[in-house]
Amino acid sequence: xxxxxxxxxxxxxxxxxxxxxxxxxxxxxxxxxxxxxxxxxxxxxxxxxxxxxxxxxxxxxxxxxxxxxxxxxxxxxxxxxxxxxxxxxxxxxxxxxxxxxxxxxxxxxxxxxxxxxxxxxxxxxxxxxxxxxxxxxxxxxxxxxxxxxxxxxxxxxxxxxxxxxxxxxxxxxxxxxxxxxxxxxxxxxxxxxxxxxxxxxxxxxxxxxxxxxxxxxxxxxxxxxxxxxxxxxxxxxxxxxxxxxxxxxxxxxxxxxxxxxxxxxxxxxxxxxxxxxxxxxxxxxxxxxxxxxxxxxxxxxxxxxxxxxxxxxxxxxxxxxxxxxxxxxxxxxxxxxxxxxxxxxxxxxxxxxxxxxxxxxxxxxxxxxxxxxxxxxxxxxxxxxxxxxxxxxxxxxxxxxxxxxxxxxxxxxxxxxxxxxxxxxxxxxxxxxxxxxxxxxxxxxxxxxxxxxxxxxxxxxxxxxxxxxxxxxxxxxxxxxxxxxxxxxxxxxxxxxxxxxxxxxxxxxxxxxxxxxxxxxxxxxxxxxxxxxxxxxxxxxxxxxxxxxxxxxxxxxxxxxxxxxxxxxxxxxxxxxxxxxxxxxxxxxxxxxxxxxxxxxxxxxxxxxxxxxxxxxxxxxxxxxxxxxxxxxxxxxxxxxxxxxxxxxxxxxxxxxxxxxxxxxxxxxxxxxxxxxxxxxxxxxxxxxxxxxxxxxxxxxxxxxxxxxxxxxxxxxx
Ligand code: ARG
Ligand code: ASP
Numbered sequence: 198x199x200x201x202x203x204x205x206x207x208x209x210x211x212x213x214x215x216x217x218x219x220x221x222x223x224x225x226x227x228x229x230x231x232x233x234x235x236x237x238x239x240x241x242x243x244x245x246x247x248x249x250x251x252x253x254x255x256x257x258x259x260x261x262x263x264x265x266x267x268x269x270x271x272x273x274x275x276x277x278x279x280x281x282x283x284x285x286x287x288x289x290x291x292x293x294x295x296x297x298x299x300x301x302x303x304x305x306x307x308x309x310x311x312x313x314x315x316x317x318x319x320x321x322x323x324x325x326x327x328x329x330x331x332x333x334x335x336x337x338x339x340x341x342x343x344x345x346x347x348x349x350x351x352x353x354x355x356x357x358x359x360x361x362x363x364x365x366x367x368x369x370x371x372x373x374x375x376x377x378x379x380x381x382x383x384x385x386x387x388x389x390x391x392x393x394x395x396x397x398x399x400x401x402x403x404x405x406x407x408x409x410x411x412x413x414x415x416x417x418x419x420x421x422x423x424x425x426x427x428x429x430x431x432x433x434x435x436x437x438x439x440x441x442x443x444x445x446x447x448x449x450x451x452x453x454x455x456x457x458x459x460x461x462x463x464x465x466x467x468x469x470x471x472x473x474x475x476x477x478x479x480x481x482x483x484x485x486x487x488x489x490x491x492x493x494x495x496x497x498x499x500x501x502x503x504x505x506x507x508x509x510x511x512x513x514x515x516x517x518x519x520x521x522x523x524x525x526x527x528x529x530x531x532x533x534x535x536x537x538x539x540x541x542x543x544x545x546x547x548x549x550x551x552x553x554x555x556x557x558x559x560x561x562x563x564x565x566x567x568x569x570x571x572x573x574x575x576x577x578x579x580x581x582x583x584x585x586x587x588x589x590x591x592x593x594x595x596x597x598x599x600x601x602x603x604x605x606x607x608x609x610x611x612x613x614x615x616x617x618x619x620x621x622x623x624x625x626x627x628x629x630x631x632x633x634x635x636x637x638x639x640x641x642x643x644x645x646x647x648x649x650x651x652x653x654x655x656x657x658x659x660x661x662x663x664x665x666x667x668x669x670x671x672x673x674x675x676x677x678x679x680x681x682x683x684x685x686x687x688x689x690x691x692x693x694x695x696x697x698x699x700x701x702x703x704x705x706x707x708x709x710x711x712x713x714x715x716x717x718x719x720x721x722x723x724x725x726x727x728x729x730x731x732x733x734x735x736x737x738x739x740x741x742x743x744x745x746x747x748x749x750x751x752x753x754x755x756x757x758x759x760x761x762x763x764x765x766x767x768x769x770x771x772x773x774x775x776x777x778x779x780x781x782x783x784x785x786x787x788x789x790x791x792x793x794x795x796x797x798x799x800x801x802x803x804x805x806x807x808x809x810x811x812x813x814x815x816x817x818x819x820x821x822x823x824x825x826x827x828x829x830x831x832x833x834x835x836x837x838x839x840x841x842x843x844x845x846x847x848x849x850x851x852x853x854x855x856x857x858x859x860x861x862x863x864x865x866x867x868x869x870x871x872x873x874x875x876x877x878x879x880x881x882x883x884x885x886x887x888x889x890x891x892x893x894x895x896x897x898x899x900x901x902x903x904x905x906x907x908x909x910x911x912x913x914x915x
Pocket of ligand 2: 264837
């Protein structure tokens with residue numbers, strides 16, 4: 198009897214048993230729609246994406262190219278993460294008005310703060326243009342020429358395909374060059390800061406809690422889109438008016454339960470889910486460890502200074518957070534790939550793939566694929582490693598070298614395009630460096646440099662290194678650079694940049710720091726980059742063939758989604774806890790009680806504002822609490838990645854229930870291998886967002902302009 202039940206269960210076991218995937222919103226009809234409904238969704242594919250009437254996609258703009266945001270009122274109120282608005286909040290902060298520390302709340306429209314260079318981009322429609330893009334490529338055999346033809350086609354189609362004058366066209370590739378899609382977009386350029394909680398709420402737990410569940414961060418901030426009088430995109434003007442959206446999300450205070458349907462709609466940046474096993478092995482064994490070691494050293498030095506010196510702590514806070522973010526992710530990723538046996542699983546997949554190919558009589562096309570992958574990945578390994586060392590050491594973690602590299606590019610521009618281009622670029626370079634030097638400390642940078650140049654000189658493949666760093670006395674090398682180079686202060690750099698191109702270049706080449714970065718950059722661009730690009734092109738073409746094979750040889754309704762490419766995607770799943778390790782289960786919801794448990798008075802990561810403690814003690818949660826408790830964050834089985842930050846988490850009827858901002862530690866490998874048993878995304882519960890706006894900040898006017906629904910009772914209204 199039991200056996201029979203099990204058998205029946207296995208037979209009807211729905212596809213979502215192995216969930217994951219980030220899907221193209223215009224292609225949900227069929228398999229996805231069916232699966233979403235089986236998970237509890239009460240909407241149709243047309244409610245999510247429609248060209249003819251308003252749909253959810255009209256409320257989900259790309260936020261400044263990197264994050265996602267959503268419109269939550271009829272007056273263009275925009276919600277995103279605190280860490281996505283961080284730069285703007287910081288830019289408006291001064292000693293007297295420290296919005297990062299204290300929070301910011303515009304109590305009227307007039308108090309909302311403009312942000313130069315900020316953008317919110319809406320998708321108007323998505324169209325398949327594969328045939329047009331590939332026109333004339335069938336007969337080309339050289340991969341390089343094929344790519345060139347495709348680029349030319351894309352450029353001319355982008356210009357010629359129909360759009361309104363205030364819109365833009367862009368074409369992106371999907372499935373590694375097997376499909377091309379056109380995106381028609383509208384970009385709003387007047388986006389103002391409306392509200393942000395203090396960092397002790399918006400960044401609570403900081404780097405210690407980053408990538409970790411259970412989480413207690415109120416990671417949100419509020420902006421508003423402004424438009425011209427006729428509701429069109431416009432540059433900032435005080436005459437602009439709040440934007441009227443085609444759609445905005447009602448906000449649900451109905452609460453969430455384990456196993457409720459959730460959908461996350463946003464702009465995932467980049468994933469590589471179809472890498473061959475050999476590539477994953479290389480990431481785990483060679484590339485991740487190298488990058489982690491470099492950042493480990495850089496972070497240790499910075500941390501030592503930040504703990505002793507408050508001014509340095511403030512100067513390096515944002516830099517530290519951004520370096521630490523991927524450092525920590527790579528560690529989690531490597532661990533997760535090992536623990537989930539990703540390499541073995543991929544090897545098995547490849548074996549099955551070859552068997553299917555043989556059965557379909559396609560051995561000729563696919564039979565050599567993995568031998569070719571092996572060969573090319575083996576060949577590219579030292580180049581990839583050298584590339585990572587150059588990037589991490591010179592371009593990301595030591596500011597003297599990064600600054601030097603900008604000037605190196607200036608010299609290149611002069612050599613390639615002459616005096617006028619040089620002069621134009623010089624102005625931009627100076628402006629950019631003003632920002633860099635605001636938060637620069639020579640002692641910190643020197644100590645970081647000393648560590649990193651030694652790693653570069655001893656661990657990066659020797660055959661590509663400039664002679665002077667191989668086996669050098671790194672202490673002496675560091676001292677010789679930092680005691681004389683003018684690249685350690687803004688004034689020094691400005692001095693170097695004074696005069697015409699010839700004069701500047703002569704001065705640069707006499708500078709000890711410049712000489713070093715020039716030698717490093719020359720070595721990289723002559724010995725590493727060309728060969729790297731060449732092999733990489735071969736790998737890309739193999740990957741395209743592999744992808745084509747996967748699509749061709751899988752059953753019709755197989756769940757094969759295209760890798761993330763910063764375009765709008767839908768991912769869906771359920772509110773769900775998980776078992777991170779033996780005998781441990783993580784519940785899917787956290788509460789304010791957990792904030793108080795983590796509270797460390799005065800700590801820079803775990804301090805809690807007095808007012809929040811007060812509200813907690815009084816249990817003054819208004820309509821947002823549940824059974825006397827205040828929910829804070831929750832997790833689900835939605836497949837997300839970097840770029841999904843700020844994405845709306847949506848319930849079965851299209852109401853907003855959460856705000857996506859992170860993933861759990863055990864599942865950070867989901868960019869390479871998604872394991873549904875331990876990959877979870879982390880969201881702020883919208884009830885916590887509303888509670889902070891209403892009860893903590895007293896910014897009632899914002900609550901009043903939203904449409905609050907009890908998602909359990911109310912049907913979704915347009
Ligand atoms: N890990 C999240 C993401 O990749 C949040 C990063 C911001 N928070 C931080 N502590 N650095 O963007
Ligand atoms: N924190 C990421 C972001 O900023 C999201 C993620 O990687 O899960 O986009």
